[in-house]
Amino acid sequence: MDFELAGPSNGVGPPRKKMKHSAPRDSSRRDLASFPKDVLLKIFGYLDLQSINNCAMLCSTFYNLSKESSLYTSVTLKYNMSPHFLESLIAKVSCPKAVSIKYKPLDQHAEKENLLIFEKYVEILLRKCGEHLLSLKIEGCRSDKVLLNLKDCICLKRLTLYRCKSSFDVLAFLCHLTSISFTSCHFPQKVVSELIRANPNLKYLFLSNNINVNANEICEIMSKQNPEMMEVYFNERKKVRAKSLRTLARLTNLRKLVLKSSSGFECDPEDALELLAAGCSRLEKLSIHGWKEINDDNFIPALRMFTQLKTLDMRGTSITIKSCRDAALTLPLLETIDVIECNRIKRQQLISLRHDFEDINIPLD
Template sequence: MGDYSYILVEQYAAEVLDFSTQYGSDKSISYTAHNLTGRPNKFPSYGDFSQTYVMRDYGPWWLDCPSGKAWRERVDCPRRSNIPTATNFVDIKYEHAVYPIRIHIYETFNPGGVVGIWAGNCRGDWKLLWNPCMTSTPQQVVSQRPRIFSPPLQQTHFITKLIRIEFDQRKLPYYTEIDAVALLGTLEPISWEAKVNAMLPSKPGNLLRQIIDRNLHILPADGVQLELNDKLLSRQSIREFSKSLVDRERSPPISDLGDFEGVPEEIILKILGYLDLRSLVSLSAVSTKFHTFSADSFLYSRLDLRDIFYCVSTATLQWLSNKCSNLQELDLSWCGNYGKLSPAMLQEFLIHCGHNLNKIRLDNCHVATGQVLQTLVKNSPKISEISLGNCHLLNVVDFQILSSLTNLESLNLYRTVIGQPAVISILCNNRKLKNLCLASCPNIDGDEVCMYLSHCQPNLEIIDFWRCNSITERGINALTHCSFLRDVDLGWCLSIQGTSGAMAHLVDCCPDLERLYLTAHRQTGDREVKAISGLRKLKQLDILGNRNVTLATIQDLLTSVTSLQLLDISFCDQLGDGNVNQLRHDFPEVDIKWSFADNN
């Protein structure tokens, strides 16, 4: 740094702007993303604390199940293998904008899930500060103890108060919990590039913008010498170069495919089909013929833009528009936020490229306005799968347009404000629905939804009612008519009376259940677990927080259900550490979860 001195600012998160998932309810502060704000309040304690931020999923379980394949499995298209795949994210805003030097992530339970740290300029531009590939150290499962994760960061050329943290919990044994995130940075730029950018006008003209985009404004720092070859600057060399350009225009080469010359076009397209989108963009600039090949609609039938959320803009969709006439699956999750992509451009893209679209994911894509949904419904008559998880900027009336569809088979509305009339209309008009997520939807009547499901959706296989307090034993009894259910999440549905016998009746009527989540059903007891013991295909069962189930019933369950792979019995009052350890010893093929809270 030479003779310069800098003021180092340490601050904690002031606000959480966006996130992909949370364990807690929006009406509470327990296990919610809001707990990331402020100083740590549980660290260095280790364990399960409601005052921390917790995501809904962990390990391979949330992908290796029917609902995971419906909503979490990525679009089947080529992607780079050397880049970590994030499954969740959270955007944190700080009070003061700084040039980041260090970030401290306070992990208080099952650490090791962080796979990316980004800095944003609040206008849709992002700079990667860290991921595991930068340190040549793959993501590893770390020891079960609290830690402050503070990886080395790349310097950013712009000042920031927005930090995105990406997670991949698929290798973690249980829920990961984050207590706080501290940002350390300087008020003045340190890197040479940052110093140059700090002197630029906030709204550069067209010419200056082109110079900036090509980094031509970044000059060498003091003392750095460029090695120039005088021969290249000679007049003779310039004349020879000019002559070669003229000759090339008059007599262009017969081919510009190199070793691909003579290879049938079908084979070339097949080979190019293994390239990810960024590679196709680079290839299109190699030569005229490769530019032509890389524009073939065959290569763009399935697009997953989530991995490149940091560079998806209006220009991206403009570049893709004339190449996606055969687009069938599109994932725009996490893309275009903070003004990087305009709703008008997304509408225009759907008008040009949505005719053959049958699957679209717009999770955390806040560019998806009510007008965008109208354009989608109007121009994509074949659409059968829609995911709008966390699109919390959509209004209640915006969802009504979805009732115009008739071919829906999968619909994800996690954490949206969809209203009861829209849900009922969708269920009545789409009789082939197989997968439905209404988790954390505050404006629905769970019992009435179940009534309509029982009459309109006999082939339903997946239903997610996570944290739906309006569903009671009345709704559960109605749900028994959906006998093909394979995946049911009733976690934190606290209005279901255990004495009614409704849950046991549901289990008896749905013999194909593979995944059943009864998280925090305080009144569920041995009667329900004995009914569950009759399921021969069950792989995952969550009865966390159960007060009544006994050890003997759990032993019978594990003995009877040989297909079981995951059993969460955390905070079950009648069990204890010793009994759980014995169960793990007796049934090693089952991953038995048992959480705890360190109050010391």
């Protein structure tokens, strides 16, 4: 018995069977469709959404299997998906845990009609499944109407926004977040600060190249409102000052701290590193790029207290090889020292350091 594709061209319905005579088959061979359902679900679990949809058009067994909600715990909607595929996909999805929404890149032309159709399906999915979502990633959205549906994501734990622009008033409804990642987004004043204040269980924060994000204000809020914070990444236009860095010492669970700046920090760190080391005794990664005022005098005293450090990245600072050697001797768990672009450290000095401490990764370029 063979199968013939019949019915709607969009693959919404299963194919009909067509009988024809064929040679006897070897009884020891089995069709994939005859495998137990739990085995097939395991196999389908490795396929992407488009592949599952393609398989659904092969036979009624695969079609019925494609409607299993367990296959759609993670769903991606992309601007170039056909309306037929989007409609079929959303009909099958019931309670996904993670959703990713990808708009057309801003530098590519998109017809308004196609954009409206895509947004219609995005809204349907968020309204239908928002209450089940734990993770949401949105790329390139600039529609208040679409983002308004975030109010239905009442259990959301992880939110990622990339190149989005909106009033973002709806963010005020989110209060269970543990992870926030915003990159190249345009926010109104105070929106991000208020969001962080409203989520006391926040553990992961990534902010890079956004508009209207005040890193100093956020540091002060976190020190009071987010005691569970474990990872912080800042690469914002408004750079962290020494005063704000001191406040992070209250985050006693902090494991990773990354401060980046292409144009450098314009202040003296004073005793901020010492206070940070004393308060954040569990810190495993410290990365500070381009802070020219950090030197041996204000850095070495802090080293003795960074007892759990595994990664030390001080690119573009003014420390010398003395700080590097002291770090290698003082920190028992240290695995990596990166001091590229430190003008006071010569390549030959790093080669010598690598020879003396072969168990530590020390990049040369």
